[in-house]
Amino acid sequence: MDWVFLTELAINGALTGLLYSLFAIGLVLIYKASSVPNLAQGGLTMVGAYVVLALARDVGLPLWLAIPLAVVVMFGLGFGIERVALRRLAGRPVVMILMLTLGLDIFLRGTTLAIWGGTSRSMELGVSYDPLFLGDIFVSRIHLVGAGVAVGLFVAFMLFFRTRTGIKLRAIADDYMASWSVGISVERGVGLSWALASVVAVAAGVIWGEIQGVDQALSLLLLKGLTVAVLGGLDSILGAVVAGIILGVVENVGADFLDPLVGGGSRELIVAAVLILTVMIRPHGLFGRHDIERV
Amino acid sequence: MQEKVEAQPILSMNSVEVLYDNVMLAIKGVSVQVPKGEMIALLGSNGAGKSTTLKAISGLLKAERGRISRGEITFQGTDITQALAQKRVEMGICHVIEGRRVFEHLTPDENLTAAAPSGMSRTALKVEKDKIYAYFPRLAERRNSQAGYLSGGEQQMLAIGRAMVTQPKLLMLDEPSLGLAPFLVEEIFGILQKINREEGLSVLLVEQNALAALEIVSQGYLIENGRVVMHGTAEALKSNSDIQEFYLGGGEGTDFHNVKHYSRRKRWLS
Numbered sequence: 001m002d003w004v005f006l007t008e009l010a011i012n013g014a015l016t017g018l019l020y021s022l023f024a025i026g027l028v029l030i031y032k033a034s035s036v037p038n039l040a041q042g043g044l045t046m047v048g049a050y051v052v053l054a055l056a057r058d059v060g061l062p063l064w065l066a067i068p069l070a071v072v073v074m075f076g077l078g079f080g081i082e083r084v085a086l087r088r089l090a091g092r093p094v095v096m097i098l099m100l101t102l103g104l105d106i107f108l109r110g111t112t113l114a115i116w117g118g119t120s121r122s123m124e125l126g127v128s129y130d131p132l133f134l135g136d137i138f139v140s141r142i143h144l145v146g147a148g149v150a151v152g153l154f155v156a157f158m159l160f161f162r163t164r165t166g167i168k169l170r171a172i173a174d175d176y177m178a179s180w181s182v183g184i185s186v187e188r189g190v191g192l193s194w195a196l197a198s199v200v201a202v203a204a205g206v207i208w209g210e211i212q213g214v215d216q217a218l219s220l221l222l223l224k225g226l227t228v229a230v231l232g233g234l235d236s237i238l239g240a241v242v243a244g245i246i247l248g249v250v251e252n253v254g255a256d257f258l259d260p261l262v263g264g265g266s267r268e269l270i271v272a273a274v275l276i277l278t279v280m281i282r283p284h285g286l287f288g289r290h291d292i293e294r295v
Numbered sequence: 296m297q298e299k300v301e302a303q304p305i306l307s308m309n310s311v312e313v314l315y316d317n318v319m320l321a322i323k324g325v326s327v328q329v330p331k332g333e334m335i336a337l338l339g340s341n342g343a344g345k346s347t348t349l350k351a352i353s354g355l356l357k358a359e360r361g362r363i364s365r366g367e368i369t370f371q372g373t374d375i376t377q378a379l380a381q382k383r384v385e386m387g388i389c390h391v392i393e394g395r396r397v398f399e400h401l402t403p404d405e406n407l408t409a410a411a412p413s414g415m416s417r418t419a420l421k422v423e424k425d426k427i428y429a430y431f432p433r434l435a436e437r438r439n440s441q442a443g444y445l446s447g448g449e450q451q452m453l454a455i456g457r458a459m460v461t462q463p464k465l466l467m468l469d470e471p472s473l474g475l476a477p478f479l480v481e482e483i484f485g486i487l488q489k490i491n492r493e494e495g496l497s498v499l500l501v502e503q504n505a506l507a508a509l510e511i512v513s514q515g516y517l518i519e520n521g522r523v524v525m526h527g528t529a530e531a532l533k534s535n536s537d538i539q540e541f542y543l544g545g546g547e548g549t550d551f552h553n554v555k556h557y558s559r560r561k562r563w564l565s
Contacts, residue, residue, distance in 0.1 A: 091358050164408055171398045171409035178396040180355055182410035182461050183384025289400045 008137045009252050015139065017248020018147035019207060023225035024232065024240040025153055026200035032161070032235045033169035033193030036094055039101040042222030043108030044198055048074050049205030049214045050112050053121055063125065070202050078195030086194070087187055091176055109219055120213035123206060146207035153200060154241050161237070169193055173235065227275040233288025243286055247274055303372075304328040305497045306352065306388075306465055311366035313347050313356060321347040323521040324366065327499075329465060334491050334498040336508040336529070338542060339518035345501040346393060348518065349467050352499070353390035354380030370465070385412065387464035391471065395450040399443030403434050403453050406442050410460040420460070427456040430486055448479035455487070466490075467499045472507055480504065484511050505542035509533050517542075
């Protein structure tokens with residue numbers, strides 16, 4: 001057993017996992033404030049990346065300006081989605097809202113395809129690809145940067161949910177009717193959660209766009225992001241971070257053992273197994289809130 | 296039946312009709328007045344239209360696809376018939392909805408924070424919370440546990456406390472006694488009376504438990520089939536023989552009596 005190699009696999013797995021968390025935090029934000037799993041988060045992430053590119057390449061702004069501007073644009077887009085599409089469905093069965101987010105995802109993919117085409121564009125953040133050695137262990141710089149962003153957002157949102165606005169959002173997720181009854185604007189709260197999730201989408205879009213290029217495939221991050229969010233418990237930001245690390249490590253180390261046996265492709269199988277087993281064995285994930293049943 | 300004449304009611308509801316889904320008429324011309332600083336009860340059996348009346352006043356009808364199709368509601372002289380629920384809370388109407396409905400995954404303390412008006416300062420909120428904890432010492436003890444695990448009585452107290460954070464002038468409660476042991480009902484009603492006295496808060500109380508309600512209110516309205524069929528002081532209602540037999544469990548309820556009651560009930564509806 002090569003311990004150095006195994007550690008390297010685990011560390012890089014954990015870093016990749018934190019990038020899944022970066023994506024999953026967006027899902028958790030919306031779930032935490034409206035109890036709806038947002039199937040359009042993949043589409044939003046892709047749009048986030050495209051908006052950054054549009055501002056940087058097509059308009060010609062420097063990246064340090066394009067990214068904050070994209071954050072503002074996407075923040076507005078998130079609010080807009082609530083205003084135009086979700087408001088009518090407030091209080092309706094979750095399944096209907098779920099289908100709406102699915103439709104939104106398809107719409108976003110179609111729109112980006114129509115505007116920017118299908119060819120992959122590169123983000124060119126300027127992060128060096130020279131290997132970084134921590135002792136004997138090789139780490140990817142961009143993964144390290146992304147993991148840092150994920151941890152930063154994690155801390156920011158943990159603090160946010162303790163503020164008064166954050167508490168109101170959690171109240172909305174618990175009970176729409178009771179929220180209305182004490183004057184909480186459910187509509188604005190849901191809008192805010194979408195706006196924040198869209199901001200997270202910019203972060204995830206930029207980092208993942210740098211790693212794998214900006215194209216339609218970015219929206220497929222939804223599958224891994226959803227797995228991480230479900231494993232973490234859907235409404236727990238801490239859960240998303242821990243679950244991301246777990247999934248990343250299991251996937252990276254597991255694939256190293258399994259790939260030689262099955263001839264490759266075991267990564268996807270591991271992700272699928274984690275998702276299915278979580279739902280079967282522990283439906284509220286690692287840190288999810290339990291439904292309170294009273295006798 | 297003696298009608299008390301008030302100078303300026305804080306809430307006045309005139310011949311209000313409510314339609315659900317544009318077809319179902321839930322209340323058919325209900326008129327209710329709440330005098331400032333008084334406690335009023337809406338009595339009646341299941342499905343009579345009591346909750347709908349409260350929702351018409353608080354604006355929560357909209358969430359259930361209901362709307363006011365006729366009549367008007369004024370609060371402190373302002374027409375609020377079509378105002379948004381949020382606006383009405385800001386104006387000072389707070390509705391403690393049926394079934395307690397606390398925010399289960401938040402702590403009691405966070406439940407109170409969630410209801411704070413957006414303009415309320417940190418210190419004002421602190422003062423308000425301390426006041427609520429003083430009224431409900433049981434909540435103070437459990438302020439940091441999860442609200443979903445509080446007992447039924449504690450949850451009802453929390454629901455009332457949460458409404459008080461919104462600084463209401465009119466507090467409306469929908470069946471606060473539902474599913475609670477009699478001693479708890481007594482405790483909660485006692486606290487309500489105290490709040491009414493000390494804060495000058497007007498209260499509109501919907502109850503099936505007429506016996507308990509008539510002990511603390513000054514006037515009551517009896518609603519049947521979406522209409523007000525009786526209105527009077529608590530004393531007058533308590534001594535009314537129909538009320539006694541139907542709602543207070545008095546009288547000798549034999550089959551023969553029931554037949555007679557039915558025809559009497561008919562007379563109210565006409």
